[in-house]
Amino acid sequence: MAQILVRDLDDVAVERLKARARQEGRSLQAEAKLILEQASLLDMQTMRKRLDAFRRRFGGRRFSDSADLIREDRDR
Helix, strand or coil: CCCCCCCCCCHHHHHHHHHHHHHHCCCHHHHHHHHHHHHHHCCHHHHHHHHHHHHHHHCCCCCCCCHHHHHHHHCC
16 A cells, blocks of 8 residues: 655644544544545546535625734734
8 A cells, every 4th residue: 555745734734634633533644544535536527516516606795805804813
């Protein structure tokens, strides 16, 4: 079975993955493996269908830019 090494992964991403793994009762390695396996199953056609459904659901709506709110929260 093949192995991969992911270098320079953001610390925040690792912490989120660890939390997700704990929540699901899996190890970090098992969680990462599952995520990669699931991602490899998605083909471009499936992704386009999902994106089209998302566009239909939210099409025409205008969303505010949250950057100001994020900056304000970070400055606390």
